[in-house]
Structures are given as C-alpha cells and as structure tokens.
Amino acid sequence: xxxxxxxxxxxxxxxxxxxxxxxxxxxxxxxxxxxxxxxxxxxxxxxxxxxxxxxxxxxxxxxxxxxxxxxxxxxxxxxxxxxxxxxxxxxxxxxxxxxxxxxxxxxxxxxxxxxxxxxxxxxxxxxxxxxxxxxxxxxxxxxxxxxxxxxxxxxxxxxxxxxxxxxxxxxxxxxxxxxxxxxxxxxxxxxxxxxxxxxxxxxxxxxxxxxxxxxxxx
Ligand code: ZN
Numbered sequence: 001x002x003x004x005x006x007x008x009x010x011x012x013x014x015x016x017x018x019x020x021x022x023x024x025x026x027x028x029x030x031x032x033x034x035x036x037x038x039x040x041x042x043x044x045x046x047x048x049x050x051x052x053x054x055x056x057x058x059x060x061x062x063x064x065x066x067x068x069x070x071x072x073x074x075x076x077x078x079x080x081x082x083x084x085x086x087x088x089x090x091x092x093x094x095x096x097x098x099x100x101x102x103x104x105x106x107x108x109x110x111x112x113x114x115x116x117x118x119x120x121x122x123x124x125x126x127x128x129x130x131x132x133x134x135x136x137x138x139x140x141x142x143x144x145x146x147x148x149x150x151x152x153x154x155x156x157x158x159x160x161x162x163x164x165x166x167x168x169x170x171x172x173x174x175x176x177x178x179x180x181x182x183x184x185x186x187x188x189x190x191x192x193x194x195x196x197x198x199x200x201x202x203x204x205x206x207x208x209x210x211x212x213x214x215x216x217x218x
Contacts, residue, residue, distance in 0.1 A: 024189025049127040063103035069190035070148035073098040088171035094132035130213040158191030
C-alpha cells in the first residue's frame, strides 16, 4: 500500500493511480522540441512509484539520463466520471508537490518506436510526493510560484499561471477516459528548466502555500 499524508490529519491516504499530463507549459514543450498538443497527452504512474521527502530516487540500470520535472499535484477526494469543468473542482481535496522523474534516454528510444513510456516514467521511486495541504487552504491553484533546485542551484522557477490547460478542464478530460477515485492523484505538467540529475545530487522542489519536497539521488 502506498500512501500520502495531509497536513491537517495523521491518517494516511491510500493512493490509487497517478494520472499525469505531458506538455502543459509552452516553454517546456518547446525546450524538448515538442509541439503543444491539441488535446491533452496523458500517462499513468503506478502507486508503487511513490517516495516521500527525505527519500532517494534510484535510477534503473537501463538509463543514463534521469531528469527532474517539478509539478503541482492534485489529490482527488470523491469519485468523478464524465464531470463537467464547472463541477470538477468539487472533487479536489488537496494539493501537493511532485517531481515527475523521467528517464529521458529511455523515453526517447520508446517514443521513436511508438512504444509506451511506462519504464521511463513509472519505475520505482519515479514519483516523489510532498505532504498535501487541504484544497481550501489554496485560494488560487493557478497562481502559485513553483520551482526546483539541484544542490542549491535553482533550475526551475515558474508559476502555475503558465499552465496551458487549467485544472477544471484537465479533470473533465481525464474523466472521459478514467474514473477518478478518492486517493487518485493528478500531476499537472512541468514548467521549463528540466535537466539531468546524478548520483549524490540533492533536489528541492517548492510551491508557494504548500511547502518543500527534499529528495536525494542514490
Ligand atoms: Zn511531467
């Protein structure tokens, strides 16, 4: 069982699936030479990929190019299927910080062949998550400073205001394909500045109003 904690309760919340949005910030899509997609590109990480603050990413032996991607994480609090954008936010119970660890070399090889990305995006330790804060403590999730440093040097420094697709429309789109259930998490995409980490590196992710996430690399 893999779980997260909320800042206002001690009871852990069991995580189901982690639905992730690719290319949701223009500057990041362009830094990887990608088009901004006309409809959202989704992928899923298994709950077994979760680690918590103070823990370490373990890069699998088949990769030599592991990247960080700091992202706003959304916790789902109630079941949602085919929800409209104007009802979507009633299903959000909390917000957290995620780092979508990505094996860029493996992902590039798989993309070239048209194969699924799972072993590049869903490997064990690929989903560091912070403690979550209740949704009612975040006045506007589309106006939060978000960033990441490696060994104290800032690498990503942006705002959730730069997201292409807003959270309500993202949730509405996801629920046309997948029922969202309590304990599911959505990763909303990363801003520009992604890059490689190596053994011994120390990452710090932050989002205003949520806090910090500290993760090492084994
Ligand atoms: Zn990502």
